[in-house]
Amino acid sequence: MKKFDTILWDVDQTLLDFELSQAYALGKSFRQFGLEMEDSALSLYVDINNTYWKRHELGEVSKAELLTGRFRTLFSELAIKDIDIGNFASVYQEALGSVFYFRDDSYNLCRRLKGRVRQYAVTNGVTSTQQNKLHLSGLDKILDGIFISEEIGYPKPQKKYFEICFKKIPDFRKEKAIIVGDSLSSDMRGGNEAGIACCWYNPEGKENNLELKIDYEIKNLWEVEKII
Numbered sequence: 001m002k003k004f005d006t007i008l009w010d011v012d013q014t015l016l017d018f019e020l021s022q023a024y025a026l027g028k029s030f031r032q033f034g035l036e037m038e039d040s041a042l043s044l045y046v047d048i049n050n051t052y053w054k055r056h057e058l059g060e061v062s063k064a065e066l067l068t069g070r071f072r073t074l075f076s077e078l079a080i081k082d083i084d085i086g087n088f089a090s091v092y093q094e095a096l097g098s099v100f101y102f103r104d105d106s107y108n109l110c111r112r113l114k115g116r117v118r119q120y121a122v123t124n125g126v127t128s129t130q131q132n133k134l135h136l137s138g139l140d141k142i143l144d145g146i147f148i149s150e151e152i153g154y155p156k157p158q159k160k161y162f163e164i165c166f167k168k169i170p171d172f173r174k175e176k177a178i179i180v181g182d183s184l185s186s187d188m189r190g191g192n193e194a195g196i197a198c199c200w201y202n203p204e205g206k207e208n209n210l211e212l213k214i215d216y217e218i219k220n221l222w223e224v225e226k227i228i
Contacts, residue, residue: 003176004117004197004228006169008144010122010181014201014221015110016133017101022046025095032091032112033083041078042220050072053124057155067093067126097128097129100137104221110142117228121146122179124155124186157190164193180217180224188212199227 012018020148023042030037050069055061061069068089075083098194121143123130127150133138147165154161166172181187184206191198192212199216200208208214216227 001196002117002143002228004178005099006118006172006177007021007113007224008120008122008165008177008179008196009110010179010183010187010201011121011130012125013182014180014187015103015106015121015139016137017103019046020101021096021099021133021184022034023051024099025092026173029092035080041074041142044077045070045074048077054185057124059194062156063126063150088102092211093126093129097126098136100133102137106139106221109221109225110176112138113225113228117151120144120145120165120169120170121148122156122162122181122187122190123147126151127151147221156186157193159190159193162190162194177225178219180218184208184210184212188214199224 009015009202026045027037028041049070052061052066055161056063056066068085071085071089071092075085077080113119119142121134121139125148127148130146130148134143134146140146147168149155151163152161152164154164166174173195174194179187179191180199180201183203184200188198188200189210189212197215198213199218200214201221202217203219205219218224
């Protein structure tokens with residue numbers, strides 16, 4: 001008898017390589033605005049973006065503040081002026097949703113698991129961006145559902161986010177569900193708060209510095225097949 005019948009997949013940096021998409025989108029946006037982007041600018045943006053997302057997870061900034069604030073901070077740090085932040089943010093977001101890169105051949109893994117377990121995407125990304133990436137990648141046709149925080153009304157890791165997701169899944173049982181994701185602060189903390197099993201996708205061998213309960217730790221997504 002299988003342990004789990006429902007997998008909650010994180011999207012960015014789990015099923016799809018967000019870092020590659022992020023680099024592409026930022027570079028394209030810089031070029032469109034006639035700006036040169038050095039490697040240091042990408043590294044700086046990544047740090048700023050991660051900080052804003054963590055603050056959003058904690059409820060310290062809204063999604064709207066995040067989407068523009070990260071670029072306002074970036075351009076301030078780079079001493080770049082006279083940029084329409086709102087326009088730049090829109091161009092970036094569109095570019096971000098126009099490309100996708102699978103991690104660990106995730107498409108074929110999800111296709112292989114289809115019918116054996118129910119699979120849902122759980123993501124904090126921007127609705128239009130995530131919907132477009134999942135559609136272009138074909139994952140939307142394999143997954144049983146997609147739960148985007150903007151539509152749910154709460155971000156991961158908030159317990160309310162998961163409670164609403166659970167209500168939308170037919171015959172849902174916590175003891176039969178597992179969340180798979182790369183983020184300790186979002187996915188694993190969320191799983192802990194929601195009371196479901198947690199599988200930490202940790203290919204880089206990072207330390208669990210948040211002391212969260214991790215039921216399984218994997219370096220390749222295909223290890224999930226053995227867990228379920």
